[in-house]
Amino acid sequence: MGQSSLNRMKIQIPNKVLTFVAGIIIWESAAGVVNSRSFPHIGGVLFDLVELLKTFEFWKSLVVTFNLTLIGFAIGAGFAFALGLATALNKKLDLLFSSSITFLRSVPSVVFLPLLIASIGASSRTAIILTALVVSLKLVIFVSRGVLETEKEHIEFAKLYHLSFFATICNIYIPSLFSVVSTGFRLSASRAFGTVIASGIIIGTPGLGRDLLFAESNAEYERVFSYVIVLGIVGTSIYSTFNIIESKFIHWRVNV
Amino acid sequence: MIKRLSQIVWSLFLPSLVLISWQLISNYSPNPFFPPPSRIVTALREVVSVDWILTSVKSSFIVLFAGYFIGAILGLLFGSLLGEFIKMRIIFLPICNFVRSIPSIAKVPLILSIMGLGLSTRISTVAIAVLFPVLMSTVRAIAATKSELLDLNRTLRFGRIRGLVTIRIPAAIGEILTGLHASVQVAVLAMIVSEMLGSGVGIGAFIIQSQSTFRIANMWVGVFIVGLIGIALNYMFLKIERKSAPWYFKSKGLM
Numbered sequence: 001m002g003q004s005s006l007n008r009m010k011i012q013i014p015n016k017v018l019t020f021v022a023g024i025i026i027w028e029s030a031a032g033v034v035n036s037r038s039f040p041h042i043g044g045v046l047f048d049l050v051e052l053l054k055t056f057e058f059w060k061s062l063v064v065t066f067n068l069t070l071i072g073f074a075i076g077a078g079f080a081f082a083l084g085l086a087t088a089l090n091k092k093l094d095l096l097f098s099s100s101i102t103f104l105r106s107v108p109s110v111v112f113l114p115l116l117i118a119s120i121g122a123s124s125r126t127a128i129i130l131t132a133l134v135v136s137l138k139l140v141i142f143v144s145r146g147v148l149e150t151e152k153e154h155i156e157f158a159k160l161y162h163l164s165f166f167a168t169i170c171n172i173y174i175p176s177l178f179s180v181v182s183t184g185f186r187l188s189a190s191r192a193f194g195t196v197i198a199s200g201i202i203i204g205t206p207g208l209g210r211d212l213l214f215a216e217s218n219a220e221y222e223r224v225f226s227y228v229i230v231l232g233i234v235g236t237s238i239y240s241t242f243n244i245i246e247s248k249f250i251h252w253r254v255n256v
Numbered sequence: 257m258i259k260r261l262s263q264i265v266w267s268l269f270l271p272s273l274v275l276i277s278w279q280l281i282s283n284y285s286p287n288p289f290f291p292p293p294s295r296i297v298t299a300l301r302e303v304v305s306v307d308w309i310l311t312s313v314k315s316s317f318i319v320l321f322a323g324y325f326i327g328a329i330l331g332l333l334f335g336s337l338l339g340e341f342i343k344m345r346i347i348f349l350p351i352c353n354f355v356r357s358i359p360s361i362a363k364v365p366l367i368l369s370i371m372g373l374g375l376s377t378r379i380s381t382v383a384i385a386v387l388f389p390v391l392m393s394t395v396r397a398i399a400a401t402k403s404e405l406l407d408l409n410r411t412l413r414f415g416r417i418r419g420l421v422t423i424r425i426p427a428a429i430g431e432i433l434t435g436l437h438a439s440v441q442v443a444v445l446a447m448i449v450s451e452m453l454g455s456g457v458g459i460g461a462f463i464i465q466s467q468s469t470f471r472i473a474n475m476w477v478g479v480f481i482v483g484l485i486g487i488a489l490n491y492m493f494l495k496i497e498r499k500s501a502p503w504y505f506k507s508k509g510l511m
Binding site: 015018019022023026034036038039092095096097098099100102103106107108109110111112114115117118119190193194197198201202209212213215216219221224225227228231232235236239 | 267268269270271274287290346348353354355360364365366368369370445448452453464466475476478483486487
């Protein structure tokens with residue numbers, strides 16, 4: 001280990017400790033100001049969090065939440081790729097869909113929830129459909145921009161080698177658009193997770209969102225905070241994972 | 257002129273096709289959850305009255321604007337401080353990042369359990385939802401001030417606060433405005449959720465009450481109005497940001 005990395009470690013450790021201490025001071029000050037059972041002290045919440053992590057129901061809910069997020073994300077991403085490629089490669093299709101996409105993007109996704117409950121009921125399917133809708137509307141713009149930013153030389157190259165339409169998409173457009181879409185993946189994965197949680201809170205679809213709402217309605221205040229901490233950890237992990245993948249991908253792209 | 261007209265026709269083609277097909281399908285095989293557009297227009301005429309605007313819409317707008325301004329001002333203030341003072345940024349930014357990672361809707365039950373139901377709860381929900389995206393974009397924009405501008409600040413001996421106000425914030429205004437714009441959608445979402453979860457007033461409550469009492473056409477009216485509010489705010493902000501910092505948006509090829 002070099003001298004510079006040792007110095008960096010010396011600086012990093014106190015900063016992390018300072019962040020931790022600052023977090024506790026902010027929490028305890030807020031608890032002191034609110035001075036109510038509904039804003040518990042950090043010790044009680046951490047104790048409850050440990051208890052929560054020991055329960056089977058928690059892990060089951062976590063797995064359900066992940067499953068719904070992944071399925072909704074995959075469907076939404078597939079749809080966004082198809083629509084984004086079609087609208088970017090065909091001006092008429094772009095004009096055809098742009099006004100509808102603009103309108104749907106302006107409507108907060110949760111207002112579709114009552115509509116979905118009315119038509120298909122409050123089930124896991126509702127959460128998946130809403131998540132897919134949110135992801136596709138978020139990602140379609142990135143896919144479209146990625147295709148439009150493809151370098152002209154690469155497209156000429158495809159023409160020169162008489163690549164078929166599908167070969168051009170697979171070998172020219174998709175590799176080129178991934179650097180733009182990776183940012184879209186990161187943002188829409190966080191949004192997908194948020195949408196599954198929102199479905200749980202608003203209409204009671206299975207998962208951590210529903211558990212959080214149950215804790216709130218049963219006035220289990222420590223549990224409410226425990227769930228919110230867990231959601232923060234999961235949210236940060238999703239964002240960081242995509243960030244790492246994105247930086248690795250850009251690294252690969254620069255090397256090429 | 258003909259090109260522009262053709263663009264308008266193409267962009268209106270799909271929504272018109274959807275509406276016409278919806279109307280025809282509803283006439284032949286009625287679905288209670290998808291009332292025909294003509295029925296929704298009738299419901300719109302019945303619902304939208306001065307009384308309704310003064311209760312539901314006014315309440316929603318108070319929550320939206322008050323929450324947005326409180327959240328945006330706090331975000332700009334703390335974001336500027338964290339952008340300027342590196343030590344503060346190193347300590348507090350991980351905490352802000354963590355809080356931002358919690359889905360904004362998941363914060364609603366927490367705020368409800370601390371503050372109970374009421375106007376202040378709904379305003380706080382919107383303010384907290386707006387605070388963190390604005391704060392993060394402000395920190396990023398101010399921390400990325402070009403070294404030449406920092407040198408200028410040192411040459412003019414402006415000091416930290418004066419330099420922040422007169423050099424760093426104006427230089428970062430384009431990115432700050434982008435953050436403020438992105439937060440408008442978050443604010444509308446937080447407003448709707450806070451109204452849906454038991455407030456009893458506002459457009460969000462109107463949508464959920466219409467659904468639970470099977471007045472489905474009214475529910476569609478609520479969805480349509482929220483969409484219009486979203487589009488109007490988006491368009492308004494686009495105009496404001498392009499007018500406030502034209503040089504930034506020109507440099508990004510957005511003007």
